[in-house]
Amino acid sequence: MDVVMKFQAERSVKTILVVDDEGVIRELCARALKGYSVLQAADGEEALRLFEKGGIDVILTDVMMPKLNGIDLLRRLKEIEPTIVVIVMTGYAEKEIILNALKADADDFITKPLNILQLKTAVDKALDKKALKEEIANLKSMDRLKNNFLSLVSHKFRTPLTAISLFLQNLAGGVYDPEDPEFSRNLKLICGQSHYLESLVAELLVFSRFITAGGVLHLEQCNFCELIRSIVSTSRESAAKPDVDEVLDLDPVPPFPLDREKIAFAVGQVIDNAFKFSNSTGSVTITLREEDGVCRLIVEDCGVGIPREELPKIFEKFYQVDPQGTGQIRGFGLGLFYAREFIKLHGGAIIVESEPGKGTRVTISLPRTLPGAS
Known part of the structure; x- marks a missing residue:
């Protein structure tokens, strides 16, 4: 199989990161989550290092851990990637912990001791919820993005085109004297606007090529x-x-x-x-x-x-x-x-x-x- 195809097939399998300072809990989660790729971290700092390498879809994290607790880890993760799915595992029922997790945008909660069926169901549900939210957001934003893009392109092109048009009109109307230093200064500015316009067109062509190519890698x-x-x-x-x-x-x-x-x-x-x-x-x-x-x-x-x-x-x-x-x-x-x-x-x-x-x-x-x- 081609390297890229193998890589893309690998990425079709969702990756779950389990964060808990108890090794037995991590192993229990890994065994329960068959069908997923499971990574493990013993504390929040190790979890962040693994997350920075990319490719993680869901994070299951304990609350009480050394170095970086689960709530602080949740906040850091959401700052880095707001769409990441984070499920909080806790044996504590204090309202303050639940409220802090909700404020930090936790996606779900699992209580300890863990129930294997509940664990897998929570992960499946979180992934489905994420996919549905992204699909709805994409559908709702399509028209808005199209309108925004057309408006943006119009705005970006209007400024250099207006400057070039006014200069040419003044030139045709005899406003400028080619011997006047002001003429040379304006000509230099208009050349700059022309180059900017050229770069905008080139940029649009680049983005068009990327859109057409999709997610294909040429390694x-x-x-x-x-x-x-x-x-x-x-x-x-x-x-x-x-x-x-x-x-x-x-x-x-x-x-x-x-x-x-x-x-x-x-x-x-x-x-x-x-x-x-x-x-x-x-x-x-x-x-x-x-x-x-x-x-x-x-x-x-x-x-x-x-x-x-x-x-x-x-x-x-x-x-x-x-x-x-x-x-x-x-x-x-x-x-x-x-x-x-x-x-x-x-x-x-x-x-x-x-x-x-x-x-x-x-x-x-x-x-x-x-x-x-x-």
């Missing part, structure tokens, strides 16, 4: 370090911020199978955003490390940052971070949406941490071997 052996260096050297956003230093700290990683175009797009979006939202001076640090067969690319900037309440929205279609509130952010707000989709296709994960005024840190995790590959 080839790639040197990830070289790919990152190439992206940085050709980044327009980097070139536009000459006083922002590039700090590359890349450990050598042997070539491994990637869809070069999709991963280059995803990494390019993250790197471009780091420069785009940096101040006029400062630095962007790009670090690559490999641990236990997982490559972690970390991109950090010292820029404007993202408000906490905005973080869950940044991977939505057409959403754009606009720290100045100008409404003039370039692009269509699809870059991070596709970046996350492409990374997930590779069995990876992307996590964004940010604080207004202090910058943003993005971590991309990619396994060097796709699940299911021999």
Whole structure:
């Protein structure tokens, strides 16, 4: 079987992460959840590390655990990925624990001692509920997304087209004197608008190609370090911020199978955003490390940052971070949406941490071997 087909078949099996400091409970859950791929973690911190590797669909977590308790783990998980299904297992019936879990958006509860039938039913029900909610949300949002997209495209094209049209009208009307320095300045601005318009069309064509291709991966052996260096050297956003230093700290990683175009797009979006939202001076640090067969690319900037309440929205279609509130952010707000989709296709994960005024840190995790590959 082809590596990609094996990988996709593997991902059709839902993965459950069981988090409990009692090994016997974890083993009981693993045996009860036949038909699922089951991972185990002994505490909340270990659970977060496993979750960051990607590919987990449901998390079953105890409440009382060392290092990071179940409620705090639930909050962290929902901040990272609001749609993740989390079921809380508890032997405690205190109202405060239940209320805290509900406030943190727990999807269901299971009481201890565990009932095997109840456990499997809760997981099945949670997955069905998630799938139904996503389907309903998709159906409801189709018209809204279509209207938003048409409105966004119209808005993005209108600004450069209006500037070019007015310049040409003034030129035809004899308003400009070619010898006037003002003419040269305006001509330079219009050339910039023309290039921007060209980039918008190119971006639309790229997204159109991605939509048509769907979730198909075209894998080839790639040197990830070289790919990152190439992206940085050709980044327009980097070139536009000459006083922002590039700090590359890349450990050598042997070539491994990637869809070069999709991963280059995803990494390019993250790197471009780091420069785009940096101040006029400062630095962007790009670090690559490999641990236990997982490559972690970390991109950090010292820029404007993202408000906490905005973080869950940044991977939505057409959403754009606009720290100045100008409404003039370039692009269509699809870059991070596709970046996350492409990374997930590779069995990876992307996590964004940010604080207004202090910058943003993005971590991309990619396994060097796709699940299911021999």
